[in-house]
Amino acid sequence: MDGLKFYTHGAHLIAEWRGPVIPVGTHIPHGDDGTTYEVVEIRSKGERVVAKVEPHFSPEAEAEIDRTVDLLMGFLEDDDVIEVAMVFDDKGRVIHWHEPRGAHGGAIPDSRDLWDVLWEHRDRLGGVAHTHPWKGDPWPSKTDTTTWRACEKGLGKLLLWPVVTFDQVGYWVFNEVTGEYTPVNPEYLTITLEGIDEIRRKSGYVEEGP
Secondary structure, three states: OEEEEEEEEOOEEEEEEEOOOOOOOOEEEOOOOOOEEEEEEEEEEOOEEEEEEEEEOOHHHHHHHHHHHHHHHHHHOOOOOOOOEEEEEOOOOEEEEEOOOOOEOOEOOOOHHHHHHHHHOOOOEEEEEEEOOOOOOOOOOHHHHHHHHHHHHHHOOOOEEEEEOOOOEEEEEEEOOOOEEEEEOHHHOOOOOOOHHHHHHHHOOOOOOO
């Protein structure tokens, strides 16, 4: 299984390698903690093998996942942190702060007001940033990417979608070749985004002391 790699495609987890086709039901070891990925569907073309897989976590990995979920649920139940969105123009300047009633640490309610702002400024619109109010990797949720795609189709243009956590920023764009949202290295951005510190403050981030 030379060149084994894992990636997501839509809602599916995919394994890809060069080498032999293995039977459905085979468990591929991953990592040193006993976690495996079970092959549930497999296809091959020449030496390239692609398989849909499902994770089977070791007890240690399950415990770590439970700890992470507990941590995130604590954030979602915390009234002091909320998701906030920021609309910016094609120069990275803030156009609008979106802080609707009913926002909490896990979601921003749907709002016609936000769409009206996007439509009004569509000619100079650069994108929309929003927070995930905790520390950690700035990965979008499925709800995020579904909303992004609907907005872009309605506006007729592609946008930049930063996800801002309390210690990282991820910049996401739609890849028209793969049909998925992919991260962009900030070094290649043509804009300088304003408002990162402010959007964190509005989400409830309190800078830790020395």
